[in-house]
Amino acid sequence: MASVGSFLAFEWPPLLRKIILTLLLAVIVFRVVRAIGKLLFALSGASGIADQPPSVFESDAARRFWLSRISIIAGFLLFGWAIASLMPALSFSNEVTRLAAFLFGLGILVTAVEVVWRRPDKPAPLVVKSLLTIYLVVLWSAWVAGLLGLLWLGIYSLLLPPLVRGVGDVAQALATRAQRTGPPGIVLSVVIVRGARAAVIAAAVAWLAYIWRIRAAALAGSEPGAIVIPGLLNGIIALLVADLLWQMSKALIAYRMGLGPKDGSNVDELARSGRLRTLLPIFRNVLAVFIGAVTVLTILSGLGVQIAPLIAGAGIFGVAIGFGSQTLVKDVLSGVFYMLDDAFRVGEYIQSGSYKGTVESFSLRSVRLRHHRGPIFTVPFGELGAVQNMSRDWVIDKMTLNVTYDADVDLARKLIKKVGQELAADPEFAADTIEPLKMQGVDSFGDFAIVLRMKLMTKPGAQFTIKRRAFMMIKKAFDENGIKIAVPTVHVSGGSDNAAAAQQALNMSKAAELAANKAPVGL
Structure with a gap:
């Protein structure tokens, strides 16, 4: 600001005004380049990002090296431009002007080659340095050739x-x-x-x-x-x-x-x-497709391509695809309505027909289900049909238990209720238990046992763990209180004579069957 103010405060002869203005512009730009370089190196050396690798400009030696080389290259470029642009006004010939520009360009080339061979931050192999040097010489030759x-x-x-x-x-x-x-x-x-x-x-x-x-x-x-x-x-x-x-x-x-x-x-x-x-x-995914399509159309329009026929053709092509791929359209539309109905979400366990598993991800036409045994089902939305969602709100698990006819049913009810209360108070299961395990009553009188019915209300997915623990605790409580779990048995009643007659009848039946198997085919 001081330099510009001093320049504007005086009247200068035309030639001197051009010289001072050109050099002043070169000096100001040179100072700006140095200031920007210092700022960038300081910020890059102290980024403050924990997971970022260390910057190559963290050392003072590296910052001083790069700042000095940038200043030298900027000085050659800016002051070379200023001097080369002023030399014709000072009556220098074109040959001398080109020679001066050639020398300044040669200074930039020498500085760049020196950077390649002496940079302190990333030492490169000899082959890489040689190739970079040749590359810089080729660029300088392209500049000389115009x-x-x-x-x-x-x-x-x-x-x-x-x-x-x-x-x-x-x-x-x-x-x-x-x-x-x-x-x-x-x-x-x-x-x-x-x-x-x-x-x-x-x-x-x-x-x-x-x-x-x-x-x-x-x-x-x-x-x-x-x-x-x-x-x-x-x-x-x-x-x-x-x-x-x-x-x-x-x-x-x-x-x-x-x-x-x-x-x-x-x-x-x-x-x-x-x-x-x-x-x-x-x-x-839809947004990515939309941005990509608009970008491609914008680029084609900038290249002079008429995009209106492309858009119309795309519409006709889309209609043709719609008629030709009804299954695909059905899958996409079914998926949209499943999402609108909030039928299932990522992470929920669903079942539809023979497909069941945890929802892992979606696409425009299918859903990926991870079966609890490991396999993945990729099911098109159009094939899902009615969906049974097993991960919403709550779940009631009903269980049956067989006890012998001589068991005390009332005592069994009290023991089951006590087990349910203990599980509900257990910190491992308390957060997942909505209603504790309890016995609903006698379900039926079976051939060999009294069938007791129990009910448990938990959060979805937690009923299996609680159920297994409940059965273990019920078995232990029943054993301690003399209640037996009923199992199917076969009772044979009667004396030894009846048993002998039954065995004789069985032997005669086997003999008749053996004789029939040995009879000729014609009979």
């Missing part, structure tokens, strides 16, 4: 990936220091990180577009070529915008899916969380 388009493509391929990565690290450090949480923090982090990278790429594309637009006629030689080149560059910008939108949407969806229900949440909150975990992956 192939600016090829020159900038080579520079981008060499410097753009590490520059984008470094700017992304610095942006991540800034986003981390912002300490914003929740959806605003996620949006801010994505905008800062992806936006910074996109800004670098967009600036590089804009400069390349400027260079190529100047030489569009020479490069293409026709009007279509002049349309295709800017269209490709605009397509890159469209891809950057699509990437920003997709990363933002994906981060928000992942954040929402990661918000599990808190301890003590009511049933409505648990149901809402499970439904969102079911629907959000489907919405994410």
